[in-house]
Amino acid sequence: MSAFNAIGEQREIDRDEFTPGVEPQPTWCPGCGDFGVLKALKQALPEVGKTPEEVLTVTGIGCSGKLNSYLDTYGFHTIHGRSLPVARAAKLANPELEVIAAGGDGDGYGIGGNHFIHTARENHDMTYIVFNNEIFGLTKGQTSPTSPKGHKSKTQPSGSAKSPLRPLSTSLNAGASYIARTAAVNPNQAKEIIKEAIEHDGFAHIDFLTQCPTWNKDARQYVPYVDVQDSEDYDFDISDRREAAEMMHEAEDVLNEGTVLTGRFYVDEDRPSYTEEKQAVGEMPDQPLAERYFDDDAEWERSYDLLERHT
């Protein structure tokens, strides 16, 4: 695969370029679903023609948050729940960056839930991958917002009284324009979905089912696994909000019964991204703001120019 890099040179890129050469080696547990995301990303990025330097991955805190330690792009490993506000500002400052945000279900749907809703609502042009293992991994197995009702953990010893959050429907209601679910156990689908999400012009949310064999031992490995696009049992219009909503509800209902419905649930190609909306109302420059500082010819307005209204 060959591509043009940021300064217009053509060069060969492959997945190895996205692997840090010296260290560190992933510290995830054997059998962890997080490996699946890393692998799918390393495959997808060269296939969509990105060089490591054009990509900024922004992660939160958790096992999932380590993603960009093991993926060689520009990276920002932020704090618990805050990957999205950091990511979307980077995209606003430099729309030429390919921004991919990632984190866990505790990180993204719990502590960062407010940011998730508003980033989806604004439809920022970025990809957001949530490693959904239905558990807090890094802090050793507490109940997470997606753990099933009745789930027992050290902090909810009698079983959780809460119903799980429904990530797909929440995302749809909040305004994401691309919503899919995939799972680490199906690397091919995962790679294809990540490629589509990156190429999608708007907020692409992937609920990525990642098994945690260490703390969620009873949990399914997310099989049996059904791709709603491949199966003849499911026929719905992916661009129709209502039909998509129904499919999402079904997928969210049956997940707790052991059927794993995956695939693309909603794609809105027509909705302008936030950058486009902001440019349309005149709140955002056409050229990347970040470049202005390196442009010797840029004219910088002075406060002096604004004083007339005060005299």
Added chain:
Amino acid sequence: MSDDELIWRIAGGSGDGIDSTSQNFAKALMRSGLDVFTHRHYPSRIRGGHTYVEIRAAAHEVQSRGDGYNFLLALGDSFARNPQEEAYYGNEELKPLSENLDELREGGVIVYDEGLFDDEDLEEIGLEERAEENDWHVYPVDLRSIAKEHGREVMRNTAGVGVTAALLGMDLGHIEDLMEDAMSGEIFETNLEILHEAHEMVEEEFDLGHDLRIPEGEHETEQALLSGSNAIAYGAIDAGCRFIAGYPMTPWTDVFTILSQNFPDMGGISEQVEDEIAAAALAVGASHAGVKAMSGSSGGGFALMSEPLGLAEMTETPLVLVESMRAGPSTGMPTKPEQSDLEFVLYTSQADSQRVVFAPGNIEEAYEQTRLAFEIAWDYQIPAIIIYDQKLSGENKNVDVEFFDREPAPDLGSTLTEEELKEAAHDASGKFKRFNYEAAEDGVAPRSLPGQKGGRYLATGNEHSPVGHISEDPDNRTFQMERRLEKLEAIRADLDDRESNQTYYGPQKAEYGIITWGSSQGAVAEAIDRLNDDGHSVRGISVSDMMPFPSDELEEFVESVDEAMVVEMNATGQFRGLLQKELGRYGEKLTSLLKFNGNPFEPAEIVEGYEVNVAEEAREPTAQVRIEPAAGD
């Protein structure tokens, strides 16, 4: 208390147009050659509720609201009335008159809206007796009727200005010009008619018994009337800031609004987001990607920024935050000033975190130090915070236009170009050694921006190796920590090489000292002048560098005087605490004068505090201020 100054107070209901009227009148006074200073008092309500604006104008420099005032224009509070029946809700409608009498100086002038009050009301507040006692000159004018006859009742503000001008012997020219700038067509014509009719009516109906007249003055250079928030916003613009993210909270909203309104025209980006955590995190993200970015809030909102602030410190992302204080704790008094977030701002965020904190004390300093905050933040890759308060944020003062004529400074400081990155150190896998302690000077390791060729690294809030990998290696930890700490010492040395941010008042040598910070500066400056005029020997310093602290400078100051009083608007003496911590002694030399009732200091209160506190006159200070004895007393 000088007689050659006008302190004009316009009082009415919140939402009655008091703000715009006073803004224009202040400008008219400035254009007529006077120095002006405004003070805004308002309740935390959107409409209704008694509110006032004070404008102090004199031919000499004015640095504070002054003591009391000498001209009251009392309009009715229209939101205290039932619009159908013109019935009163309690005595709210009287408040613009009744609530303002205590601070009116002897010999002062009162104009009130006659149409609103009947004799019973006036008797209730004892206006006649009080006027006689204090030699006040009272002019009842039916402002509402004048306004109504020509246009609409809301235009009674204009009638009030016309009456004011006539009573002060002031030319209407500047007022007319400003009205023309602000409105057009029929509205302008009507207002003009009202202005003139009110003016003529005074000339025809009243014999002026008072002495107060408009002072005569002249400016040698062109002046602009600006608030502290304007100055901070303009400082940011000139520093090259082009990204702001925020969530509204009074009084920080002012800076946020000014930049949001100006950025579209200058290619900047403003984002109103879901909360303050997001706001500060956005500023971190934008700065990381290569734009000079800022965010800010007031106490409660700033509390939420604690996390992203720490992230910026650990990832060495340059950033400017502003913290606009108001009275607390918690939601406190949203529209009242206080200087009580100092300790919070110095130590917000966990662990051995470091940041730069500047506390400008006046409008020029607000501009200057905002520029400086950006410069230091980008040179040293550290967050810088501007801490100021509701008073400085909202007060307006005339500033020489030339003062703002500085070149823009969009320099990204210690950020490398792609050319420079080629020469920089990389590890074996080709990653840029972003956090390279070997190559760091003054603790600063130059950075790259995402997208640049040859600059790939990982930024992380975890402790990290030179290329940014998470690391708990003890040696690396020690090196990185020491490198980051080194920056603050370097910044202190850098600041010491420049013109001091501290401002001095009074003679160079004196027996007594007054130490203050932030917006109390103006009142302290005037108090020092008065004390010296009265034969005391007092010098003052207003401190702006809160972190890193200018210990040498303060030590010199404290050493130079026998005793010193620390003046600040909070209940626990936070700045005095900082002083003693930083200087490590002198506790016995320092006393405190504290005020925390929601209103800023007036110079007379500081004079009085000094007399009781330092000169040890045996009398009780006013109830509104508190004196804290020196340590060991």
